[in-house]
Amino acid sequence: MSYHKQPKDDTQHQNHLDGAINLLTGNLQDEAERSGLDNHFQRWIEDLKDANNPELHQLVVDLQELKAHFGGGSIDKNVVSRLLHRLGTATSKAAIFSENPNTADRITKLGEALTAAAGQVQGGQASPEQDLQQDSSQSR
Numbered sequence: 672m673s674y675h676k677q678p679k680d681d682t683q684h685q686n687h688l689d690g691a692i693n694l695l696t697g698n699l700q701d702e703a704e705r706s707g708l709d710n711h712f713q714r715w716i717e718d719l720k721d722a723n724n725p726e727l728h729q730l731v732v733d734l735q736e737l738k739a740h741f742g743g744g745s746i747d748k749n750v751v752s753r754l755l756h757r758l759g760t761a762t763s764k765a766a767i768f769s770e771n772p773n774t775a776d777r778i779t780k781l782g783e784a785l786t787a788a789a790g791q792v793q794g795g796q797a798s799p800e801q802d803l804q805q806d807s808s809q810s811r
Contacts, residue, residue, distance in 0.1 A: 681771045687714050688777035695784040712738035724768055733758050752792040759785030 694711055712734055719731050737754045740746065763782030769775040 681774050684718055685774055685777055687718050688774070688781055691715055692777065692781050692784045695781070695788045708741055709738060712741070722768065726768065727765055730758060730761050730765065733761070748792050748794075752789045755785050755789035755792060759783070759787075759789060 691711060694708070716731055716734050716738070719727050719734070733754050737751065737758070740750055740754070759782050761782075762785055763779055766775045766778040766782065769778055
């Protein structure tokens with residue numbers, strides 16, 4: 672018996688993006704303690720794989736690492752913040768690959784939410800300027 676996976680339409684992708692944005696703009700610590708977080712990551716990974724775009728491969732790798740980290744019990748804020756920040760930057764850039772303006776808009780918002788979540792994990796709402804200052808002070 673062969674199983675043929677139905678391609679997702681843009682509405683399903685948009686619903687997944689909305690779910691991810693809501694997740695990231697909430698309290699991440701609370702979300703991390705809920706069992707549904709793993710499902711969010713998995714849907715997101717599958718959506719990226721469905722796009723079949725080699726440019727999105729690093730996003731998949733980073734999401735898989737983030738999913739594994741959250742599934743591992745103790746959370747290292749530095750690892751999570753680094754991954755969220757990198758995912759935020761890459762996600763914002765990935766918006767250009769969407770042919771649907773509504774989907775592209777959600778991808779851009781998701782990138783912003785990921786970057787903001789990276790600051791939240793580090794303990795406070797860091798602005799992009801503060802992120803740059805933090806990055807430069809850590810590299811000295």
